[in-house]
Amino acid sequence: MSLRIGCVADDFTGGTDVAAAFRRAGLRTALVFGVPDADTALPADCDAAVVALKSRSAPADEAVADSLAAQHWLWDRGAAQTFFKYCSTFDSTPAGNIGPVTDALLDAAGAPLTLACPASPPNGRTVYQGHLFVHDQLLSESPLRHHPLNPMTDSSLPRLLAAQTRHRVGLIPLATVRRGVAAVRDALLDRRRDGVRHVIADALTDEDLAVLGAAALELPVVTGAAGLAEGLGRAYPATPHPTAEPRPPAGRAAVLAGSCSARTLEQIAHFRAAGLPTHHLDVLAAAVGRDVAGEALAWYDAQDPDLPVLVFASATPDELAAVQQELGVAEAAAQVEALLGALAVRLVRRGTRRLLVAGGETSGAVTTALGIDAVLVGDEIDPGVPWTHTGDLALMLKSGNFGAPDLFVRALRPVPVKEPM
Numbered sequence: 461m462s463l464r465i466g467c468v469a470d471d472f473t474g475g476t477d478v479a480a481a482f483r484r485a486g487l488r489t490a491l492v493f494g495v496p497d498a499d500t501a502l503p504a505d506c507d508a509a510v511v512a513l514k515s516r517s518a519p520a521d522e523a524v525a526d527s528l529a530a531q532h533w534l535w536d537r538g539a540a541q542t543f544f545k546y547c548s549t550f551d552s553t554p555a556g557n558i559g560p561v562t563d564a565l566l567d568a569a570g571a572p573l574t575l576a577c578p579a580s581p582p583n584g585r586t587v588y589q590g591h592l593f594v595h596d597q598l599l600s601e602s603p604l605r606h607h608p609l610n611p612m613t614d615s616s617l618p619r620l621l622a623a624q625t626r627h628r629v630g631l632i633p634l635a636t637v638r639r640g641v642a643a644v645r646d647a648l649l650d651r652r653r654d655g656v657r658h659v660i661a662d663a664l665t666d667e668d669l670a671v672l673g674a675a676a677l678e679l680p681v682v683t684g685a686a687g688l689a690e691g692l693g694r695a696y697p698a699t700p701h702p703t704a705e706p707r708p709p710a711g712r713a714a715v716l717a718g719s720c721s722a723r724t725l726e727q728i729a730h731f732r733a734a735g736l737p738t739h740h741l742d743v744l745a746a747a748v749g750r751d752v753a754g755e756a757l758a759w760y761d762a763q764d765p766d767l768p769v770l771v772f773a774s775a776t777p778d779e780l781a782a783v784q785q786e787l788g789v790a791e792a793a794a795q796v797e798a799l800l801g802a803l804a805v806r807l808v809r810r811g812t813r814r815l816l817v818a819g820g821e822t823s824g825a826v827t828t829a830l831g832i833d834a835v836l837v838g839d840e841i842d843p844g845v846p847w848t849h850t851g852d853l854a855l856m857l858k859s860g861n862f863g864a865p866d867l868f869v870r871a872l873r874p875v876p877v878k879e880p881m
């Protein structure tokens with residue numbers, strides 16, 4: 461069976477988030493890491509595939525080239541429709557690549573226009589009169605105004621997008637969305653007659669996104685975050701799947717954390733408070749040649765194999781600043797990513813079968829070190845945080861701020877071993 465929908469996501473954990481949304485909508489979904497090639501094999505019998513790139517902060521020409529390569533690969537596997545997934549907080553700058561990538565995907569598809577909506581109501585992201593809200597605050601008044609890479613100081617999506625494309629940008633307001641699918645389709649035709657290429661739509665709820673998804677079913681290119689992906693996925697007629705869903709295997713369980721976000725730090729504290737074993741990686745010691753990975757492995761070998769373990773480099777803002785001051789930001793990140801990647805390989809060799817990785821960059825380092833290029837998306841444990849499967853390994857890639865504080869403990873509970881009949 462060939463794919464029905466293909467998705468290009470601009471980062472790894474965003475890819476995981478959107479893949480979970482397609483699966484929630486009833487589509488059997490694969491997640492592919494990095495630009496795939498002819499040898500990249502998809503799990504059998506998938507309706508949707510998400511190619512997760514690392515293009516969010518990349519220069520526009522590089523992001524365009526990678527996104528087009530992914531789109532062609534997805535077309536070759538039957539995906540007639542392309543969904544471009546960016547962050548629900550529209551992370552980008554005036555020199556950003558959301559506009560250029562969307563224009564390139566539209567040009568390649570020969571499509572006149574696209575529907576765009578980054579709303580993700582379960583995460584508090586809504587769009588009203590073209591303005592993006594984060595919970596009860598405008599984007600530009602939310603903590604995202606201080607984002608280290610892309611400070612978001614404007615909430616107007618039409619203005620943000622107009623700065624990134626030479627084409628016309630328009631809006632479908634909430635009143636039209638609330639009139640239903642036919643009204644949105646009519647509005648799309650009107651905007652097309654007016655020469656608009658990027659049609660931003662308001663949405664406050666999952667029901668609004670279901671209306672938009674149904675109205676966008678025939679568009680070759682649709683863009684947004686996980687909310688619209690789920691709406692679109694629900695508009696596809698259900699198909700039966702002969703292949704059984706994989707379950708997380710029994711076997712040792714471990715967390716590798718490189719994310720320093722507040723939520724990850726809470727999750728680590730919760731794991732420790734639950735009495736489960738944790739081990740801290742000393743990044744400065746690794747930088748001066750101490751065998752920090754070897755020490756971590758010796759620690760792992762000494763633990764009760766029935767308990768999940770957690771190995772972390774994650775640091776508080778003050779600790780992080782001190783390490784970065786000593787090593788430089790890039791060198792510090794490279795040390796951490798090399799350590800966690802090498803550890804992932806050695807833990808899996810020693811029998812870890814459920815591996816939870818915290819952090820987008822960290823996830824990239826771990827999947828690369830493990831040589832994993834595609835996984836099948838399985839049970840979602842918290843919104844946007846599913847188990848994924850490859851061979852006899854279950855992998856969970858967690859975005860820094862995703863998941864409840866007790867996620868690590870809940871996700872890594874022992875898997876009941878089936879009684880023999």
Ligand SMILES: Nc1ncnc2c1ncn2[C@@H]1O[C@H](COP(=O)(O)OP(=O)(O)OP(=O)(O)O)[C@@H](O)[C@H]1O
Binds near residue numbers: 774
């Ligand atoms: N102790 C440390 N010292 C210096 N750098 C660290 C340390 N711990 C982690 N890092 C670096 O911090 C960065 C964390 O980014 P990562 O993307 O993994 O997490 P995140 O930003 O919380 O997640 P997301 O991208 O999903 O929001 C990584 O590059 C990691 O190598």
Ligand SMILES: O=C(O)[C@@H](O)C(=O)CO
Binds near residue numbers: 477547859
């Ligand atoms: O859309 C979101 O907020 C997330 O999937 C994400 O992209 C976080 O980096």
